[in-house]
Amino acid sequence: MATILVVDDEHGIRDLLSEILNDEGHTVELAENAAQARNIRQQLRPDLVLLDIWMPDTDGVTLLKEWSSTGLLTMPVIMMSGHATIDTAVEATRIGASAFLEKPITLQKLLKAVDQGLNKAVPPPKVAATPLLAPQRLPGSEVTVEEAMTMTLSAHAVGLNGATTFNGAGLANLPLGPQPQQTFNLDSPLREARDEFEKAYFEYHLAKESGSMTRVAEKTGLERTHLYRKLKQLGVDLARAKRGQLG
Known part of the structure; x- marks a missing residue:
């Protein structure tokens, strides 16, 4: 199974996500701030990162941008937040985040996002602004x-x-x-x-x-x-x- 890094300043959320992902057979590493996340990223090279946006030292979008600009965004990163604006979420996906989960996160959405993240290639960083376009929809599909x-x-x-x-x-x-x-x-x-x-x-x-x-x-x-x-x-x-x- 995969090694997953959970970065969140809330102790309860880190413990909950760790318990769920451990039950799925994954190895989980925990970081409560960007400094710890940098160290773990450098030492272990996780297969996927769950990254909170609002943190006290360095926010998740800034850390994501740092990884992208230095060539360290080699793993899927799923952003998490209960307070982020849609503009912030759009910015994160342009930088290179593979998904965005709105808190409170349901078990089904968490496992689906993790499974999708682990089973697809990391897209190239998208730092440059891109226009808001509406692509094609598969018949009968739903927009989350x-x-x-x-x-x-x-x-x-x-x-x-x-x-x-x-x-x-x-x-x-x-x-x-x-x-x-x-x-x-x-x-x-x-x-x-x-x-x-x-x-x-x-x-x-x-x-x-x-x-x-x-x-x-x-x-x-x-x-x-x-x-x-x-x-x-x-x-x-x-x-x-x-x-x-x-x-």
């Missing part, structure tokens, strides 16, 4: 909230029926839910484009589940209270969703 946050929709784009098209003005026309097409302005600021995408994402799932907040929470991986807060923030019309008239 982590994919929506990091915008890494390589095999799971946001439409339902075929290719995403782009015109010269930088617009993406996406088949989404019950409406024939959804248009995103990719020339807008990242935060605005992200909000447009998230609103369409949640409206699609609300329409698909006939306004059932319980099923939408299960589909998107959010707690109901977090989901209500997110929908209110995005200005989603819940009454309209329950009538199944979104789009």
Whole structure:
């Protein structure tokens, strides 16, 4: 099995992840800060790293960038955070993170991310900024909230029926839910484009589940209270969703 380095300043999280991964047969090394993580990385060369973003000395994104710029990002790195903004998650994936897990992390998502990380090659570092594009989606696949946050929709784009098209003005026309097409302005600021995408994402799932907040929470991986807060923030019309008239 693999050697996995868990980097998190919270003792309880380190112990929990260590227990879960040990039960799966992995060898687990623990670090509570970036300094310890550097030493373990140099001595043991782990097969995969679970890296918290917010740490007291050096944050996880800075450590990831350091490894990438010095040629030490030779293993998959899965970022973790309960407080990071989507912009931070996007930056981490551009630098070279293989995945992003939002805390609290479920057992299923943890094991899936670790398994995927251990079974794919490390992509080349992506330090340079890249435009926010919406790629193609495989028919019948689902977009997870982590994919929506990091915008890494390589095999799971946001439409339902075929290719995403782009015109010269930088617009993406996406088949989404019950409406024939959804248009995103990719020339807008990242935060605005992200909000447009998230609103369409949640409206699609609300329409698909006939306004059932319980099923939408299960589909998107959010707690109901977090989901209500997110929908209110995005200005989603819940009454309209329950009538199944979104789009």
